Amino acid sequence: MRSLKAKLPKNPFQLSAFCSRHHCIDIKSMRYFDKYEHPFARTMFDIYVAKKKTPLWYDVFGGTGARPFVVSTAEQKLKHALRDALASHGYDRDGRRMASAADDSVIADLFGTLKLSTAEPKMVCNAKFADLSSQVKTGWWL
Numbered sequence: 001m002r003s004l005k006a007k008l009p010k011n012p013f014q015l016s017a018f019c020s021r022h023h024c025i026d027i028k029s030m031r032y033f034d035k036y037e038h039p040f041a042r043t044m045f046d047i048y049v050a051k052k053k054t055p056l057w058y059d060v061f062g063g064t065g066a067r068p069f070v071v072s073t074a075e076q077k078l079k080h081a082l083r084d085a086l087a088s089h090g091y092d093r094d095g096r097r098m099a100s101a102a103d104d105s106v107i108a109d110l111f112g113t114l115k116l117s118t119a120e121p122k123m124v125c126n127a128k129f130a131d132l133s134s135q136v137k138t139g140w141w142l
Contacts, residue, residue: 010135011135012120012123012127012135013118013120013123013124013127013132013135014118014119014120014123015078015116015117015118015135015136016116016117016118016119017114017115017116017117018114018115018117019112019113019114019115020112020113021111021112022112022113023051023052023057023112023113024057024113025048026059029044029048032044033045054094054095055094055095055096055109055110055111055112056091056094056095056109056110056111056112056113056114057112057113057114058079058082058095058113058114058115058116059113059114059115059116060075060078060079060082060115060116060117061075061115061116061117061118062074062075062078062117062118062121062124063117063118063119063120063121065121066121066122070121070122070125071121073121073125074118074121074122074124074125075121077124077125077127077129077132078116078118078124078132078136080129081129081132081133081135081136081137082114082116082136084133084136084137085133085136085137086110088137089137091109091110095109095110095111096109096110097109116136
């Protein structure tokens, strides 16, 4: 994973994006593959084999320094804003180009892994969704 180097005019929610051209297994899932014969290793392997059919894997990290409810709410709002941004750029929630977008000069499918994170989950929770959505829709991560 590499960090996207982009200058944002304003970044009040302290959003950062990391991307890879390959599918990357989440760090939280690696504990099942590290140990010899973990009971859930086969299940996690099956989940990732099924997930391989989708071209774009994305995840949101809500940051630390806040209560778990605040972090999970911030993650949900960011995921929703990310899906809206994908739709506004002509992609479905899995990164596939929608049929309604007939422009051939753009990328057909988004492939790889995208991780969006914020250092301020409290700010994301208190923000209006329109402001958060416009920040994510600017396209600096596409």
